[in-house]
Amino acid sequence: MQKKRLSWVDVTKGFLMILVVMGHYPGELDFPLATYIYWFHMPAFFILSGMFFKPILEKGVTKKVIHKRFMQLIVPYLFFLVMITVVRYGIEIGSGNFDISWYLSDLWTLVIGGRFVRGAYGVFWFVTTLFFAYLVFLWMTKYFNRTKQIAILVAFYLIAHIESLIAMRLIGGGPAEASQTIPMLWNMDVAMMAVVYFALGYYMKNIWMDITKPWLIAGVIGSVAAISLDWFNIIDYHLSMKFLRYDHLVFDLVIPLSFTLVFVGVFQFLSSYLSMNWLRRIEKHSLSIMYLHIFTYIVLKDFFEYGFIEFTIFGIIVPIIASIIIQKLVPHGKLFLGGFSPKKSKTPSTQ
Template structure:
């Protein structure tokens, strides 16, 4: 993997992390920026994750691959879940909340996780969904031909839309409330949708790795057109993977792919012309930013008054500082932040001969 490619990938992921922070801004904005961010930012993360997926074909390597992803995703998940919970419970006890039933109910909600964990845990669903998406795609690529993989993905995509229709239309109400009528631990059912985006990153690798000027222009024009159609009320499109809100069988593919293609193309062009080191820094600490930006606001908004810019700045800077502190001063800090690396084993002479 060459440095130039790493540069644009890290830059794009760093920018997407900024969008994640902005997307959780609790205030009101004149322009529906958050709506358009949700059109593509989470699908883009799954697409970029699929871009670097490596199938496991050889016998005996599946366990190692699963272990690696567990250490990189679930260990940090448990670390931040436990850390935030301890601080929250300490604050609750300090404020006089000694209601045992409250702690039992709250803890059970955290165990279930996914769309049921709100507030400081609002983004935790993504990591568990990504982990099980990776497992699902590992299984698909190991045991099924390409044709059967595509059939499985089509079925998965269809089931996801039926589930969304049931929650949004049959149950009805606000998406967050409606989706919570469908019981599921860790948002594993979102894998049905996520694996499709993940697979697009893997199958379309040759396109993502070198977005041509023609495709970039098409993607940009299409993205601007989609926003214009929404602004003029020709369409009213929404997408929320966390809350099972998939509203359009075609646009749920077209819009995320179009916007992600534009994003990737722009950052490939930028990386070739400019330095994106500041975005690479954000990407380097993206896991901590993701877990802590909402909690940072919860802790600070009683002491500071700030708008979108302040919210975003605090949501980036504070977690980055904490990420550096954790890695330098806490035993196994890098491991707790997903920095697990498997030891390379010597090649088997029998295989090489």
């Protein structure tokens, strides 16, 4: 049962990672694929992460749990941040950029992170947001009962939407520029929205673990209805967690949940008949793919003709190769790829 569960989860995450790559294609497409991908793919990752959350029931283990998550999330974040930055600065120096002020300004932006880093660092916000969402939910489940937890989540959800209204309506302009007028380290404020999806993964775990036919039908209806309303210009819905764009109090829950129900349900069904190992392999290297697919494009675009298909293929294959090299050749390579596992304390044998 455990192997079957892990199989469909890995397959689903592998597919979502492909969508992450596709969603960052910089060119124009006839079909609004990126818009629909952004409707659900980031919330789906938070939902799937919440499914495996374990509340702390024992005393004295909180620090160990937080340390484990820090090593699994923030250490790889710092590793890829430094690695990409070293290469970038090497390219800048090679092209004749010796402006110290440029490097200091760039380094300060990297320190702030979140929505303020663009280009090669475009996806870095997700990991820090996930880390803070985890910490917030850990705190909630440790000190509050379910009723109070839900009340806190409702408050976070409303505050997140108020912040979005301030950015999108009062400040105005493009979502990226508007959201960057609100200073915040590592997109910690986005954790208010992320923890809601994270909690839905945890609270609805029994539903997610076995999507029944009624739930799958409900997801299909919600997804088809949303696309139809958008297609006929009845709604103009967008969701960008990174840039604080939350368009609708109801749709921001219904649409991501509907699409996630569909894809989880479909991959649960397919995984019971097909191995789909290729998606599991993609998931195995998902951290490298997430961090490196945009940087791959930046480095290779001057050497290859880049269309949507090429962007997707290179954005998956090159990071997988990099992931294998890091594991094999870099000291503590598995640690830098999120493979931290705390050593189990040995209990002395009694005679």
